[in-house]
Amino acid sequence: MEMMEKLWTYMQADSKAEQINRELRSSPLRQKLEKMQTYILERQQAYKTMEQQVANHADRKDALQDVLQRAKGQLEALEQRFAQQPPQDTEQVDAMIEEIKRCQRRISEYQHELERIFADAKGFTSRAQTIRSETARARQQFMEMKDRYTEELASRKTAYQEARAAADAQAQGIPEDLMQLYSNAKKHTWPPMARLVGSQCSGCNTALPSAALRKIDAGDSYVECENCGRILIK
Numbered sequence: 286m287e288m289m290e291k292l293w294t295y296m297q298a299d300s301k302a303e304q305i306n307r308e309l310r311s312s313p314l315r316q317k318l319e320k321m322q323t324y325i326l327e328r329q330q331a332y333k334t335m336e337q338q339v340a341n342h343a344d345r346k347d348a349l350q351d352v353l354q355r356a357k358g359q360l361e362a363l364e365q366r367f368a369q370q371p372p373q374d375t376e377q378v379d380a381m382i383e384e385i386k387r388c389q390r391r392i393s394e395y396q397h398e399l400e401r402i403f404a405d406a407k408g409f410t411s412r413a414q415t416i417r418s419e420t421a422r423a424r425q426q427f428m429e430m431k432d433r434y435t436e437e438l439a440s441r442k443t444a445y446q447e448a449r450a451a452a453d454a455q456a457q458g459i460p461e462d463l464m465q466l467y468s469n470a471k472k473h474t475w476p477p478m479a480r481l482v483g484s485q486c487s488g489c490n491t492a493l494p495s496a497a498l499r500k501i502d503a504g505d506s507y508v509e510c511e512n513c514g515r516i517l518i519k
């Protein structure tokens with residue numbers, strides 16, 4: 286049946302267009318780009334987290350500097366009192382010395398914590414710089430890759446459009462209902478047509494019932510394989 290041969294030719298042209306389309310979607314460059322994008326987003330997130338930590342640290346540092354200042358003031362006041370109103374007995378002396386010592390201990394604790402914070406801040410700053418330069422490098426690579434991909438896409442798209450137009454040209458003259466049958470079959474199987482080999486569908490190697498074979502021989506209706514749904518052609 287001539288019409289079926291026409292559809293078969295159309296399928297070959299359609300197949301070429303589909304192939305280009307598949308390649309377009311699975312382009313290694315495109316996959317790399319997607320990975321790179323995810324990486325950049327992760328780095329940006331890490332940088333934000335780092336900035337938050339730096340801000341928290343700065344707050345803690347300010348608070349510590351305040352209490353340190355206050356403790357130093359207290360110590361000064363204590364020392365003045367000790368000089369201006371010297372204690373009268375050893376008990377008072379011991380109490381005052383104890384008070385001064387407590388104050389000095391607090392001051393030294395605050396100072397230690399501040400030193401720790403300064404050291405941490407240095408670490409944060411250098412890590413933040415690393416993250417920033419990693420992100421910048423990745424972004425640079427991303428942009429370069431994107432340019433290449435855009436070029437690739439443009440050339441492949443033209444190739445696809447040409448292949449699609451060629452297929453459309455082949456579809457000229459094929460009845461609407463047969464094209465509909467074809468696109469339905471295409472939705473769940475590829476290729477959507479199969480040659481009959483002996484009494485078997487060459488798509489799935491299932492033997493066809495004699496009624497179906499007779500129909501194909503008569504050539505007055507379209508027959509689909511009962512097993513795989515492909516349109517059968519002699």
Ligand SMILES: [Zn+2]
Pocket residue numbers: 479486487488489490491510511512513514515
């Ligand atoms: Zn089949």
